[in-house]
Amino acid sequence: MFELSPEEWTAIMLSLRIAITATICSLPVGIAIAWLLARGNFWGKGLLDGIIHLPLVLPPVVTGYLLLIWFGRKGVIGAFLYDVFGISFAFRWTGAALACAVMSFPLLVRPLRLSFESIDRRLEDAASTLGAPPFVVFLTVTLPLALPGLIAGTLLGFAKALGEFGATITFVSNIPGETQTISAAIYTLTQIPNGDAAAARLVIVSIIIALIALVASEWLSRRAGQRFHGE
Amino acid sequence: MLAVNVKRTLPNFTLDVAFSGDGIIALFGPSGSGKTTIANVVAGLVQPDTGHIAIGDDVLFDSVRRIDVPAHKRRIGYVFQEGRLFPHMTVSRNLDYGRRMNGLPHNNSDRDRVIALLDLGSLLARRPGRLSGGERQRVAIGRALLSKPRLLVLDEPLASLDAARKGEILPYLERLQAETLPMIYVSHQPDEVKRIADQVVRIEHGKVAAAGSIDLLG
Numbered sequence: 001m002f003e004l005s006p007e008e009w010t011a012i013m014l015s016l017r018i019a020i021t022a023t024i025c026s027l028p029v030g031i032a033i034a035w036l037l038a039r040g041n042f043w044g045k046g047l048l049d050g051i052i053h054l055p056l057v058l059p060p061v062v063t064g065y066l067l068l069i070w071f072g073r074k075g076v077i078g079a080f081l082y083d084v085f086g087i088s089f090a091f092r093w094t095g096a097a098l099a100c101a102v103m104s105f106p107l108l109v110r111p112l113r114l115s116f117e118s119i120d121r122r123l124e125d126a127a128s129t130l131g132a133p134p135f136v137v138f139l140t141v142t143l144p145l146a147l148p149g150l151i152a153g154t155l156l157g158f159a160k161a162l163g164e165f166g167a168t169i170t171f172v173s174n175i176p177g178e179t180q181t182i183s184a185a186i187y188t189l190t191q192i193p194n195g196d197a198a199a200a201r202l203v204i205v206s207i208i209i210a211l212i213a214l215v216a217s218e219w220l221s222r223r224a225g226q227r228f229h230g231e
Numbered sequence: 232m233l234a235v236n237v238k239r240t241l242p243n244f245t246l247d248v249a250f251s252g253d254g255i256i257a258l259f260g261p262s263g264s265g266k267t268t269i270a271n272v273v274a275g276l277v278q279p280d281t282g283h284i285a286i287g288d289d290v291l292f293d294s295v296r297r298i299d300v301p302a303h304k305r306r307i308g309y310v311f312q313e314g315r316l317f318p319h320m321t322v323s324r325n326l327d328y329g330r331r332m333n334g335l336p337h338n339n340s341d342r343d344r345v346i347a348l349l350d351l352g353s354l355l356a357r358r359p360g361r362l363s364g365g366e367r368q369r370v371a372i373g374r375a376l377l378s379k380p381r382l383l384v385l386d387e388p389l390a391s392l393d394a395a396r397k398g399e400i401l402p403y404l405e406r407l408q409a410e411t412l413p414m415i416y417v418s419h420q421p422d423e424v425k426r427i428a429d430q431v432v433r434i435e436h437g438k439v440a441a442a443g444s445i446d447l448l449g
Binding site for chain 2: 007120122125126127128129130131132133134136137140141144145147
């Protein structure tokens with residue numbers, strides 16, 4: 001039974017490509033936003049926090065629909081990106097990556113923010129008295145100390161991006177080879193006769209990928225944490 | 232010569248001090264008198280409202296001329312009460328941090344000298360989590376020295392240690408006198424100050440109560 005068909009392989013590889021792209025692209029933004037939320041004291045901080053968490057509580061269809069309106073070829077942002085940079089999201093795998101990035105963003109930001117908040121800021125003062133300019137302090141002290149949160153956030157976000165369904169299918173539809181991820185393929189297979197065996201194979205694959213991501217995240221975070229306590 | 236004349240007002244505390252001197256200056260006084268704040272102001276970690284701070288002809292802060300050299304450009308080595316070693320780096324990398332940040336060339340003889348001075352040789356590969364309190368403070372002193380500061384600030388470096396550990400560190404602090412490096416030594420222990428300092432500035436309630444030689448301590 002466990003022979004994956006070329007179509008199934010395509011969906012798996014596409015899912016991985018979309019999830020990896022989404023995670024890598026949202027990581028720098030996520031780090032910046034997490035740091036701002038942990039350290040910043042500015043007007044509208046609560047609002048920013050709320051907007052970031054919105055995809056977590058909104059129906060995914062709503063998020064997907066909003067992306068379609070804004071980032072579609074005729075959308076305000078989508079038209080601008082296409083005219084100026086030639087970047088197109090509509091019905092493309094890049095759009096799926098954008099949807100996954102938005103949906104997984106709160107999961108990426110939250111552990112990172114908690115890590116930033118728990119760092120002893122007096123260590124940063126110590127670094128500056130030793131001659132490190134602020135951004136170097138961030139790179140050599142703050143970010144390495146936030147490593148457990150960075151790992152947890154990255155892998156949680158990746159796992160979420162891998163399984164995203166509602167926003168993606170609403171925004172970029174379900175096109176085999178372009179936007180049909182594992183989730184979308186399973187959905188399609190459940191809608192056709194004799195699709196059960198193929199659906200079951202993809203279900204097993206997605207469970208395995210998700211488990212690997214979660215276990216790896218736990219293990220890496222624990223290792224990073226141990227390093228700071230003396231190993 | 233270090234010259235400090237600063238004022239900083241907080242809702243329930245006012246710091247208003249002026250002192251100057253060479254060699255090892257002890258800031259002596261009860262806890263809560265503002266000694267650590269003075270150390271932080273000199274190091275550039277806390278900004279005073281008004282005043283002037285200079286080492287020789289180098290002005291670090293001047294509210295009238297709007298000069299405020301940021302902490303990372305002041306070249307002031309700071310040994311904190313709690314060490315504040317970087318937990319994610321080995322002792323060796325902690326020691327080298329200041330040299331790397333200041334873009335100073337490798338200087339093995341200097342590094343070896345400081346390691347010998349503070350007996351750090353056997354600790355180099357360890358992480359701070361595996362050091363005793365006394366060892367941590369020795370590494371912190373070494374780290375500050377190796378950043379090649381023009382002034383060393385020690386804020387109650389013995390306060391977090393028990394009596395036995397204090398006895399263990401004091402000889403190392405006395406060895407620092409041979410470094411001919413200007414220092415500010417913050418403490419509320421007269422016996423420590425007598426052993427280490429050249430002159431004493433007594434701080435009380437955020438003001439200089441007296442200043443002079445160590446005879447001031449009686």
